[in-house]
Amino acid sequence: MRPFVLLAVLGLASLHTRAATPGETLAAFHAALQAGDQARAMALLSPDAVIYEAGHVERSRSEYADHHLADDIAFARATTRRVLRHKESIEGGIAMILDETESRGTFRGKKINAVGTETALLEKKGDGWVVLHFHWSSRKAK
Numbered sequence: 700m701r702p703f704v705l706l707a708v709l710g711l712a713s714l715h716t717r718a719a720t721p722g723e724t725l726a727a728f729h730a731a732l733q734a735g736d737q738a739r740a741m742a743l744l745s746p747d748a749v750i751y752e753a754g755h756v757e758r759s760r761s762e763y764a765d766h767h768l769a770d771d772i773a774f775a776r777a778t779t780r781r782v783l784r785h786k787e788s789i790e791g792g793i794a795m796i797l798d799e800t801e802s803r804g805t806f807r808g809k810k811i812n813a814v815g816t817e818t819a820l821l822e823k824k825g826d827g828w829v830v831l832h833f834h835w836s837s838r839k840a841k
């Protein structure tokens with residue numbers, strides 16, 4: 700009986716690992732950062748994800764986890780992110796999302812008022828999506 704219960708719990712947990720649409724997946728990733736949920740954020744990234752940010756490159760999910768994930772979580776928890784524009788397109792099993800955002804708050808003692816751009820490429824996996832690539836950039840708002 701115990702193995703069945705464990706499998707049922709794991710099965711339910713995996714239902715919530717991936718979102719049904721690319722936009723939901725991206726929103727879930729940012730919600731995981733905001734909540735400080737590293738495991739959830741990592742589950743939404745492909746193991747081969749490539750992330751470009753501020754001229755730096757992480758060439759895998761594990762490299763991102765080792766380098767910038769903790770800072771991205773701290774930033775997300777200290778600021779409020781608002782999507783100003785969202786464009787999404789799907790071609791077969793690949794989706795592209797282009798977001799323009801605004802972030803405000805205080806991070807490490809500094810006031811944040813920034814506009815950002817995010818390009819996300821996602822791949823369909825089973826009944827959900829995973830992020831293959833992020834390209835993030837930002838600047839101070841005027």
